Amino acid sequence: MKIVIIGGGPAGSVAAMELAKKFDVTLIQDKKEFDKPCGGGVKRKVFQEFGLDESLIKHSLDHIYMVYKKDKIKIDLKGENLAIVNRKEFDTYLREKASRNGAKIYYGRFKKIDKNKALIKFKNEIVPFDYDILIAADGVNSTVRKALNLPKIPSTLTHYARTEKYKVNTCEFFFDFPVGGEYYAWAFPHENKTHIGSVDRENFKNLCNKLNIDIKPKGYKIPTWQKNIVIRHNNVYFVGDAAAQVMPLSFEGIYYAMSSAKILAQCIMQNGDYEKEWQKRFLKEFTFMKKLETINKTFLRSLIVKMHKLKVIRNFSVNLWLGEKNV
16 A cells, blocks of 8 residues: 655654555655754653654753743643754654655655645656555645645744743743733743744734843744544545644644554554544543633633642643643
């Protein structure tokens, strides 16, 4: 069976990594060198679950901070359970791991579908790739989804920058409405710089004022998950950002992209129902977090943040994030 995967981020690479063990797999990545705008935060358990080299970890964090106005609340993560990775390095590593498992990797741009052929542009040449199954792991602006005339992935435009002028040792999340907008603002430690961001441009400006820095942001979209998103269309499957498999409210995407890709691969190998298996694994958690996301947009946000001064609430939130708490 021939499988073509469009997109070589965590979702596409994990799908290729798993499926290449059994099938003829081709992975198409748009650019060889692409550093996705991303905080790079991922649950540390992903390294054990997927057999990844822990030398990829740039920071290993055992706590974070929630900030609301003058309140700064330390959240203990029950050990060094949050890892920060460099996305360009991390994604390249995953593609190389897929290649070692037998996947063929090409760098070109998906153009359209012609029957069961994916047409890929390489410089000035368009080459058809036959497939029995096509996997779209091509991000929030999925061109495969567009080619099939499917609805766009719902998303929110955020603004981010990398700076040396504000140093942090762990992740900080800012929930003041002028700074965090509908969701929150953030500051993540990276190798030499801090990755900061917020929702719209005005929120980002207010964040910079709060941190006493001056820097111009870049914009990028983050998927906002909803229940009715199409993740399969005949023999075309969607995974990762192309399926909006990003946790509501926290906007954690790497772990869920990789885990969703593994579910998809197992379903293809075992002739399972991808949508049913994904819902069995994640629907309750995503639905619960979506409700919290809705509440977070209201005046109740300050109460939710302040409730984390209570140890029982902090433990509940961390256990939920770790997957140790059922909802």
